[in-house]
Amino acid sequence: MANLKELSKVPERLAGGHRLCIGCGAGTLTRQTLLAAGNTPVVVTCATGCLEVSTSVYPYSSWKKDSFFHSAFENSAATMSGIEAAYVALKKTGKIKEKINFIAFGGDGGTYDIGLQSLSGAMERGHRMLYICYNNEAYMNTGIQRSAATPRGATTTTEPAGKVKPGKEQHRKDMTEIMVAHNIPYVAQAVVGDWNDYVTKVQKALSIDGPTFINIMQPCPLGWGTKPEDTLALGRLAVDTNIWPLYEVENGVYKINKKPKEKKSVVEFLKPQARFKHLFNSNPKNAEIIESVQKITDAKWELLLKREGGK
Amino acid sequence: MIKPIYSKGKIVAKTGNEAMAEAMRQIEPDVVAAYPITPATEIVQIFSQFVSDGIVKSEYVAVESEHSAMSAAIGASAAGARAMTGTAAQGLALMWEMLYIASGLRLPIVMAEVNRALSAPINIHGDQSDTMGARDSGWIQIYSENSQEAYDNMIQAVRIAEKCMLPAMVTTDGFIISHCMEVVETYPDKDVKKFVGQYKPQRALLNTKKPYTLGSIELQDYYFEHRWQLAEAMNKAQDVVLDVAKDFAKTFGRKYGMYEKYKMDGAEIAIVVIGSTAGTAKVVIDELRKKGIKAGMIKIRVFRPFPAAMIAKDLAKVKAVAIMDRADSCAGTFAPLYTDVAAALFAHNEGKMPKMENYVYGLGGREIAPEHITAVYDKLAKIAKGKAKPSNKVEYINLRK
Ligand SMILES: Cc1ncc(C[n+]2csc(CCOP(=O)(O)OP(=O)(O)O)c2C)c(N)n1
Ligand code: SF4
Ligand SMILES: [Mg+2]
Numbered sequence: 001m002a003n004l005k006e007l008s009k010v011p012e013r014l015a016g017g018h019r020l021c022i023g024c025g026a027g028t029l030t031r032q033t034l035l036a037a038g039n040t041p042v043v044v045t046c047a048t049g050c051l052e053v054s055t056s057v058y059p060y061s062s063w064k065k066d067s068f069f070h071s072a073f074e075n076s077a078a079t080m081s082g083i084e085a086a087y088v089a090l091k092k093t094g095k096i097k098e099k100i101n102f103i104a105f106g107g108d109g110g111t112y113d114i115g116l117q118s119l120s121g122a123m124e125r126g127h128r129m130l131y132i133c134y135n136n137e138a139y140m141n142t143g144i145q146r147s148a149a150t151p152r153g154a155t156t157t158t159e160p161a162g163k164v165k166p167g168k169e170q171h172r173k174d175m176t177e178i179m180v181a182h183n184i185p186y187v188a189q190a191v192v193g194d195w196n197d198y199v200t201k202v203q204k205a206l207s208i209d210g211p212t213f214i215n216i217m218q219p220c221p222l223g224w225g226t227k228p229e230d231t232l233a234l235g236r237l238a239v240d241t242n243i244w245p246l247y248e249v250e251n252g253v254y255k256i257n258k259k260p261k262e263k264k265s266v267v268e269f270l271k272p273q274a275r276f277k278h279l280f281n282s283n284p285k286n287a288e289i290i291e292s293v294q295k296i297t298d299a300k301w302e303l304l305l306k307r308e309g310g311k
Numbered sequence: 312m313i314k315p316i317y318s319k320g321k322i323v324a325k326t327g328n329e330a331m332a333e334a335m336r337q338i339e340p341d342v343v344a345a346y347p348i349t350p351a352t353e354i355v356q357i358f359s360q361f362v363s364d365g366i367v368k369s370e371y372v373a374v375e376s377e378h379s380a381m382s383a384a385i386g387a388s389a390a391g392a393r394a395m396t397g398t399a400a401q402g403l404a405l406m407w408e409m410l411y412i413a414s415g416l417r418l419p420i421v422m423a424e425v426n427r428a429l430s431a432p433i434n435i436h437g438d439q440s441d442t443m444g445a446r447d448s449g450w451i452q453i454y455s456e457n458s459q460e461a462y463d464n465m466i467q468a469v470r471i472a473e474k475c476m477l478p479a480m481v482t483t484d485g486f487i488i489s490h491c492m493e494v495v496e497t498y499p500d501k502d503v504k505k506f507v508g509q510y511k512p513q514r515a516l517l518n519t520k521k522p523y524t525l526g527s528i529e530l531q532d533y534y535f536e537h538r539w540q541l542a543e544a545m546n547k548a549q550d551v552v553l554d555v556a557k558d559f560a561k562t563f564g565r566k567y568g569m570y571e572k573y574k575m576d577g578a579e580i581a582i583v584v585i586g587s588t589a590g591t592a593k594v595v596i597d598e599l600r601k602k603g604i605k606a607g608m609i610k611i612r613v614f615r616p617f618p619a620a621m622i623a624k625d626l627a628k629v630k631a632v633a634i635m636d637r638a639d640s641c642a643g644t645f646a647p648l649y650t651d652v653a654a655a656l657f658a659h660n661e662g663k664m665p666k667m668e669n670y671v672y673g674l675g676g677r678e679i680a681p682e683h684i685t686a687v688y689d690k691l692a693k694i695a696k697g698k699a700k701p702s703n704k705v706e707y708i709n710l711r712k
Binding site: 041043045052053056057058059061063065066067068069070071072074075078079080081082083085086087088089090092093096098100117118120121122124125 | 341342368369370372373374375376378379383384385386387388389390391392394408409412416516517518519522523524525526527528529530533
């Protein structure tokens with residue numbers, strides 16, 4: 001468990017004044033990431049996307065204490081594997097002595113889609129880095145286009161809800177499980193809205209000598225059509241509806257970090273968001289979509305419980 | 312017996328790939344990130360064996376694609392390490408996005424590139440379409456005629472790149488040089504290491520005392536200036552290439568320039584060529600000279616930066632010149648080398664130009680034999696005497712139409 005008192009002693013590492021939208025969960029999770037990193041220096045890479053463009057507008061940078069590097073969209077992990085290799089090489093020859101942590105960020109587009117290959121490669125090679133997918137479930141930077149992380153029924157600008165289509169037709173792919181299948185030492189799901197769970201996970205990941213992965217759901221007021229002040233509550237709602245369970249897989253062992261006391265309907269999560277608004281009209285087809293989201297949510301939860309039980 | 316030029320040099324037999332790998336062993340970069348592709352695979356295979364045997368201290372990142380190879384090299388270089396890679400054709404094409412980022416961020420990565428035809432149709436043999444496609448990417452390009460040059464160019468490239476803060480690729484012609492065993496003089500490790508020197512980056516992501524942000528977004532307000540600085544760096548790179556060559560000649564005895572002039576003194580007809588074909592052309596020129604025909608050649612070594620003013624001067628007195636491209640532009644106009652030479656002559660010689668022809672040859676490894684080159688000179692001789700007109704379009708050598 002993260003200790004708030006200790007965290008309060010860590011100096012702020014992300015400067016205010018970045019250009020993320022009001023209420024954007026990406027800013028919150030980035031600050032929490034750097035807090036969790038404590039006093040060990042980090043080198044950060046970031047894929048092209050909202051976080052990158054908003055925090056590094058030349059000649060300014062929000063990254064006031066750490067080196068920050070962006071090279072392209074699909075290669076945050078590959079770029080970091082070069083940095084980490086450089087670290088190993090320079091350490092071998094005595095040119096570097098101190099411990100440095102490596103944190104690679106990618107949006108869901110940069111992780112689930114275009115960057116999947118380079119992430120998979122970097123994880124398989126075993127570079128010591130924490131890869132964080134800040135997952136707002138669409139390509140937000142370029143105007144809310146669909147990604148493989150976009151949930152079924154959400155309207156996006158490349159698979160919009162229309163007269164014959166209900167928005168995205170497919171369920172999202174299970175990136176967290178894909179990373180589990182890489183047999184890396186640590187994989188976790190987190191959410192913006194539960195700081196303690198997230199900070200604890202980042203701390204744990206950074207303490208591991210190997211590749212680690214955190215998939216953090218990040219509400220996006222602009223793309224989701226939600227109120228900026230609801231970001232954190234919405235994140236928690238994703239957990240309470242089992243839409244986005246908090247869990248971790250350490251050396252293959254599953255642990256669910258939060259089990260909702262009473263199961264809430266997925267409707268509670270979907271309804272406040274404009275991206276799902278069309279699902280709540282009188283068209284019976286839309287009701288089917290909501291039902292299918294409930295069904296897959298339940299099935300995945302059951303599966304998770306089984307896996308936690310070692311089955 | 313072939314004697315070394317450098318007093319401590321050693322005469323060995325090496326293919327182009329082996330020669331490049333040998334240079335890499337001696338340079339011993341901090342990081343090599345690479346992905347296999349014929350005909351360049353051997354370079355990184357040999358190098359990874361050096362790593363596995365503990366002969367070098369370098370980190371070898373066996374990435375899952377060339378896009379990641381260049382990304383990792385970029386990461387390593389930005390981190391403050393000396394980084395290298397190797398590739399060919401499709402691999403270079405897959406790196407394309409990252410090539411511009413390497414130069415735009417001013418990272419002095421050195422690449423061993425083996426020239427191979429680009430798909431489609433897929434073909435593994437030598438032509439220069441791949442690197443010609445990267446000619447505007449902000450990379451220094453150094454071409455090699457043989458294994459010796461490949462070896463020497465690799466050693467010089469590191470210093471050139473780091474001084475210019477520009478990435479550099481050293482190329483050989485696929486199979487013709489990469490796989491052909493030749494006599495090469497190598498120099499002692501110590502001397503090569505001394506010549507190359509230590510890498511001292513201005514900034515490094517791993518320098519936690521001076522953390523910095525790299526790869527920012529720059530819009531209408533700054534982007535243009537930074538791209539101009541890149542172009543300026545390339546403009547100034549010629550002096551660096553020549554300085555390093557001078558020091559190389561002083562140290563190891565071999566002379567290099569932006570290009571090599573072969574029998575250009577008093578030449579009336581000439582060809583401009585890149586890579587291994589120069590070796591064949593030299594044989595032809597010697598024959599022609601014996602017959603009293605004043606034939607000469609310019610063999611481009613450094614294509615980027617392009618030595619425009621120098622070439623224009625050297626071609627000023629020639630009556631007819633053929634520009635030989637081992638790559639086509641498919642542009643409705645001429646091939647890459649021709650357009651650069653033509654622009655150079657036009658810009659620097661106040662409109663006084665030799666008659667010019669453009670030949671595309673050897674695509675996909677198609678043979679270029681002495682008789683093909685002789686035919687080119689025959690045509691040039693006619694043009695020079697006013698008995699024939701230069702073609703106003705690309706002519707193809709050894710092609711079935
Ligand atoms: C190779 C390439 N293709 C497309 C783009 C355009 N592009 C930039 S960011 C982006 C979407 C980013 O989405 P995501 O990774 O989810 O991050 P977010 O913007 O949501 O934070 C796209 C499509 C690009 N920069 N590079
Ligand atoms: S579009 Fe969404 S993810 Fe991007 S800055 Fe705005 S709120 Fe954040
Ligand atoms: Mg996104």
